[in-house]
Amino acid sequence: MLILTRKKGEALIIDRNIEIKIMEIEDGKIKLGIEAPKNIEILRKEIYKNVEEENLAAINNKSKIEDIKRLLGK
Structure with missing residues (x-):
């Protein structure tokens, strides 16, 4: 730093x-x-962290939906 x-x-x-x-x-x-x-994107750190967490949650949810579809054979 x-x-x-x-x-x-x-x-x-x-x-x-x-x-x-x-x-x-x-x-x-x-x-x-x-x-x-x-x-150039400029964000306050707390906003950036929230966006990052939401993106990770969305990725995890997508994986869960794909698992459910696989189980249902769709």
């Missing part, structure tokens, strides 16, 4: 086409601005 110290208004560049800028620091919270190409 890379840890950087930035002040309000400062930014960093990732892979030449993603810019993360410190917009505001107040009461222990930091507001970030992220500029990235439209094809």
